[in-house]
Amino acid sequence: KGGVVANVVIPTPDYVRFAAHYGFAPDFCHANDPQSKGVVENLVGYAQRDLAVPLLTEAAIAGTTVDVHAANAAARVWCREVNARVHSEICAVPNGKLDEERELLSPLPSLRLEIGPPPVTRKVDRLSCVRFASARYSVPVRLIGATVTLVQTEGRLVVVEPATGEVVAEHDLGQPGTASVLDEHYGGARPAPHRGPRPRTTVEQQFCALGPEAEAFLVGAAAIGNARLGSELEILLALGAAHGTELLVAALTRAVAFRRFRAANVRSILAAGAGAPQPRPAGDALIRDLPTAPTRSLDAYAIRTPAADTQVPS
Incomplete structure (x- = not known):
């Protein structure tokens, strides 16, 4: 949303273009109004309790991880199950209600809506780089001489190969005159220059x-x-x-x-x-156990004064 005035949501210009392109009128909920958005919040909570929690619990017990592909597969099975039974609020089967609504739905436009700056094409130069907004960005060397599509989104530059639609490089947008070069586009870091001798004679x-x-x-x-x-x-x-x-x-x-x-x-x-002497690096310190010798207490060497009643021979 672009802002809120008097509790009325103002959408962003891109969202207005999105709604006009696909032919629907957005109906925004009021802030702090459970009556207008409680249905959406209850649906999210129901999906978390009935789908996400059991799926993650079973994965934790089995010691496995749930990636996006497994989660999407489980969600498709769950949607087929819950949409094929009678809903407690509408007292009808959601799949049947959808068939009734299809008569009122209009087909999607033939062209896909492009939001944000339009993509541009650039030719990869011999340095395996492309120029965008006076800055240089690297791409894999296999694309030298090829034409790629540059898409600017959320402060990043995405390089797409038109033939396959594959994203071959992503860079943060740089200032004019700068360069963003990734080593993996060249098979590793650039080797150091060799300044060795080059004999001629x-x-x-x-x-x-x-x-x-x-x-x-x-x-x-x-x-x-x-x-x-x-x-x-x-x-x-x-x-x-x-x-x-x-x-x-x-x-x-x-x-x-x-x-x-x-x-x-x-x-x-x-x-x-x-x-000629051959110096060697210093080795380990030589540690040897010294032999032990019998010792006497210092009291044995004390000078003792003879007693008074002791007769000293002449």
């Missing part, structure tokens, strides 16, 4: 072919500002030819661990060979 390709250890050494050497890194790659490859690829990779791993990113450092590691 033959020397760079040979060095990076040694594996991730060589790439880590390359990135670390660049981070410390090793301006001679380009020429030192040839020295490192020569060390690999002299000592073997396996030992060179092990030396590069040790150099990265200790942040020594120059060719001279790698040469020193190779020269040390197996004699």
Whole structure:
């Protein structure tokens, strides 16, 4: 309702359009007037007592849940049952009264009433987004290049696929210039950008072919500002030819661990060979039970004064 004046209900403009479209005149009840709306409230209470309470009680005893589909199925069975017997108030069968009323009912309009802003169509761009009111909203990537319908309702933007009528995306309406992007429309969160080495020359390709250890050494050497890194790659490859690829990779791993990113450092590691210490992380604390030793009370070491009648030998 749009308001109440002198206990008269003023409907909203959308409700007036709804009533005019379907050809009926609303008859609103007065506030705090049980005589005018008691029938409706009694009907709701009757449905709760005779349908909802038994249905939920049986589900609780059986340990099951009642979803909307099960509730609708039970409601249809209940309606067929109660509408096929004599009603105590009207003293007639509701189904029979409905057949009499059908002669006075008019057919529904052929067009469905649209309430609220009219829907608009948009084409999904290559970024899997659509524009609405100068804002961007994401849709599933499978709809890139397709045309979708945008429906604005209750502060949200609903994206509908026209061919199937399926709601493919929902967004809160944003301010102009903003974007609402959902990760699930792109199959997950956007991966972090890769800034790894991209070898171009033959020397760079040979060095990076040694594996991730060589790439880590390359990135670390660049981070410390090793301006001679380009020429030192040839020295490192020569060390690999002299000592073997396996030992060179092990030396590069040790150099990265200790942040020594120059060719001279790698040469020193190779020269040390197996004699280089291999630090290990600290282990668990060593706890041992110490042996116990017999103890004596401190009273045993007290200095005692001899008694007065005790004779001290000369």
